[in-house]
Amino acid sequence: MLAVAAFAAGSAAAQMNQPIPADPEVRTGKLENGMTYYIRHNEKPKGQADFYILHDVGAIQENDSQQGLAHFLEHMAFNGTKNLPGKQLTEYLETVGVKFGANLNAGTSWDYTCYNMKDVPTSREGIIDSALLILHDWSHFIALEPSEIDSERGVIMEELRTRDGASWRSTMKLLQALGKGTKYERRNLIGYLDGLKNFRHKELEDFYKQWYRPDYQAVIVVGDIDVDAIESKIKTLMADIPAPAADASQKETIVVPDNEEPIVSIYTDPEMQGTKVQLFIKRPALPEQLANTVLAEANNVIEAYMTTMENARLQEIAMQPDAPFLGAGMGTGDVIGIIPTLDATVFVAMTEDGKLARGFETLYTEMEKVRRYGFTQGEFERAQENLMRQAERSYANRNDRRNNEFVQTYLNNYQKNQPMPDAETEWQLDSMLIKMLNVDAVNAFAKQTILPTNQVIVINAPEKEGVATPTAEEILAIRDKVAASEVTAYEDNVVKEPLIAEGTVLKGSPVKKTVEDKQLGTTEWTLANGAKVVVKPTTFKADEVRLG
Helix, strand or coil, X not given: CHHHHHHHHCCCHHHHCCECCCCCCEEEEECCCCCEEEEEECCCCCCEEEEEEEECCCHHHCCHHHCCHHHHHHHHCCCCECCCCCCHHHHHHHHCCCXXXXXXXXXXXXXXXXXXXXXXXXXXXXXXXXXXXXXXXXXXXXXXXXXXXXXHHHHHHHHHHHHCCHHHHHHHHHHHHHXXXXXXXXXXXXXXXXXXXXXXXXXXXXXXXHHCCHHHEEEEEEECCCHHHHHHHHHHHHHHCCCCCCCCCCCCCCCXXXXXXXXXXXXXXXXXXXXXXXXXXXXXXXXXXXXXXXXXXXXXXXXXXXXXXHHHHHHXXXXXXXXXXXXXXXXXXXXXXXXXXXXXXXXXXXXXXCCXXXXXXXXHHHHHHHHHHCCCHHHHHHHHHHHHHHHHHHHHCHHHCCHHHHXXXXXXXXXXXXXXXXXXXXXXXXXXXXXXXXXXXXXXXXHHHCCCCCEEEEXXXXXXXXXXXXXXXXXXXXXXXXXXXXXXXXXXXXXXCCCCCCCCCCCCCCEEEEEEECCCCEEEEEECCCCEXXXXXXXXXXXXXXXX
């Protein structure tokens, strides 16, 4: 952000602090009890709508005696509510084609819990009313019958057992390393067997009453619906949900502490498939009040430039004979999607088993090249062309956005204050920023965010005979060696010439035979040289051609 602010100081600083206007097609509001709503008409697909309720609370709001109860509560939402006791909720939705696990689902994370009904038919008013009633009950009227709680214990304990594979365990180790010194280090999302087996019913009720409140809830309805009618129904139906008390609990802002020396986490497991090293450089997330500004979008474009250019370098290395890694990549921003206050730049490499040390040394060297020298003008120009193509493609497909794309935008707006512009505004802003920003701004951002402090090195590798995994001391020795060495700048050897010289006349091959298949909608051309070309026009997306 500092790099953007410095760049903008001499050009359009006032404009950079302006909020990005919201899409006028989305209807938003807040009820007297504090509940927020988002409603949008969209006919992709025709005759269907998605219904969501987001609770902006999750496992991180649990106290020590409640571990696993945020996720447990999510399960209980399908085991009876005030208006749909027992299994009536799932049974009714199944009758209208909303299948549990496919169109009817929920998910709990550390900082949120989200329930959804997708692809709900909107042909009958009664189905729409029922979907809204379910959102209403999920907000404040989950039954929490003692017998249902006890029968669900076994289900969740089995989920804990089945989920407890190498991938899940390595994710927990990653979170412990990145969230070191905070509650994120001590929450595994599902809880532990002893706690799930023995918690008192009142502990689940207490968590529900404490945190499932309209001031932490957003209802989202997107699809082939009447926006005015849905808004009126929401205002009427949700009115009986009580507002929070004046002394209601407030979410704690959890900030990950800085670390001068690298944190190294090495996890080996006989079940692990493949060897991977991740190098994170932590930084505070952009303040939420700035997330909806032009400044934040400029920051996003700079991150896109940096990611595009560095990934091209790493791909170039991976394609070399005897490459030091099988594949590598770089990302920046909210790269783990779990800790709201934390952003990071991450460099990742996958290596052959037993060859991680060389891969890490190469990866750290590439990181140092960016930190010390930045990117070249030639790389920047190629990235600019790439980003402009992406923006153009997105704009060309603006009328093909499906319900779930809008829903995700509104979820991000509620949780993180991220913008939700219309397609025209998004295109104008992004195309302007892509052209306006320069390589100096990107290099300044890289220098400010790729630092020797706040580093977290996470290694996952299979545990098997004959395969050695470097120790933390060996990893740190490699890091110190690269940091002290004379790293040379990246050489941009790309020749910028057209594949076919300008003015070249292509003879081509004339069409010898044309066959149309009206049933399949295809046209087949047989060329004079025997090659066959089959063409099938579609209306799936604008400005898109696929070769298969």
